[in-house]
Amino acid sequence: MGGIEFLKGHGTQNDFVLLPDPSARLDLTPERVAALCDRRRGLGADGVLRVVRASALGLESAGEWFMDYRNADGSIAEMCGNGVRVFARHLVDAGLAEQGEFTVGSRAGDRPVVVHPDRSVTVHMGPATITGTSVTMVAGRPFSGVAVDVGNPHLVTALDDDVAGLDLREQPEYDHDVFPSGVNLEFVNVLGEGALRMRVHERGVGETRACGTGTVAAVAATLHLAGTDAGEASVDLPGGRVLVTVERGGATLTGPAEIVARGELDEAWWAAAGAPGGL
Numbered sequence: 001m002g003g004i005e006f007l008k009g010h011g012t013q014n015d016f017v018l019l020p021d022p023s024a025r026l027d028l029t030p031e032r033v034a035a036l037c038d039r040r041r042g043l044g045a046d047g048v049l050r051v052v053r054a055s056a057l058g059l060e061s062a063g064e065w066f067m068d069y070r071n072a073d074g075s076i077a078e079m080c081g082n083g084v085r086v087f088a089r090h091l092v093d094a095g096l097a098e099q100g101e102f103t104v105g106s107r108a109g110d111r112p113v114v115v116h117p118d119r120s121v122t123v124h125m126g127p128a129t130i131t132g133t134s135v136t137m138v139a140g141r142p143f144s145g146v147a148v149d150v151g152n153p154h155l156v157t158a159l160d161d162d163v164a165g166l167d168l169r170e171q172p173e174y175d176h177d178v179f180p181s182g183v184n185l186e187f188v189n190v191l192g193e194g195a196l197r198m199r200v201h202e203r204g205v206g207e208t209r210a211c212g213t214g215t216v217a218a219v220a221a222t223l224h225l226a227g228t229d230a231g232e233a234s235v236d237l238p239g240g241r242v243l244v245t246v247e248r249g250g251a252t253l254t255g256p257a258e259i260v261a262r263g264e265l266d267e268a269w270w271a272a273a274g275a276p277g278g279l
């Protein structure tokens with residue numbers, strides 16, 4: 001077997017290892033994902049994007065390619081908004097899709113994307129559904145938020161205090177009865193009409209510098225709190241800015257997507273990373 005190809009990329013500094021695996025041959029265990037994403041013993045990333053043909057997994061999709069997304073702790077998530085932009089960027093760079101509009105499959109369903117000439121990517125994210133309210137606790141301080149489903153679960157809290165002041169180094173507490181599979185936690189400041197600032201603590205990762213599904217949830221939740229269900233906003237994150245539109249039928253996310261590096265994984269490292277207990 002030859003070396004295992006990888007790429008490294010990011011969307012607003014939410015970073016990923018991409019593993020091209022068109023025929024679904026890789027044994028991508030949670031241990032290997034966690035080792036790859038570790039910033040000292042691996043390549044370092046917030047998640048892994050396996051680039052696999054939908055047909056190789058026996059999946060129905062309008063698109064040829066399926067984004068098999070994994071969080072840094074090895075867990076599986078339904079959808080990743082920054083990841084799908086980087087995934088689309090790779091498909092075009094690698095000549096596997098034409099610049100313009102095509103569809104990427106995800107566990108949350110098909111996601112049409114548009115790769116623009118300026119290298120930004122727009123993703124049709126599907127509906128952002130308000131599912132209720134809940135409470136999270138950050139460093140002993142309770143915050144009430146709006147629960148939003150964007151294919152994956154989110155709880156969005158709008159704060160008057162600057163979000164920069166929050167300590168998100170530890171996992172904030174949340175209601176496990178409301179979110180039995182865990183939750184992504186977004187904290188936002190409304191800067192004015194159509195402008196938000198956001199920080200996020202992601203399920204399966206920790207604090208990241210951006211979360212695309214989280215920005216869609218944040219815009220949907222703040223519109224909901226303002227008594228409407230449609231609108232658009234720019235969202236400033238530690239890793240950059242994205243633009244989000246929310247309508248009744250679906251949301252869009254537009255932002256940058258970059259491929260940083262390409263290489264080959266060491267085969268002995270890959271074998272050891274998959275052994276019981278990992279590396």
Ligand SMILES: N[C@@H](CCC[C@H](N)C(=O)O)C(=O)O
Nearest residue numbers: 077080081082152211212213
């Ligand atoms: N960073 C992603 C979201 C990745 C999945 C999330 N951590 C989850 O477990 O649902 C994004 O850009 O949307």
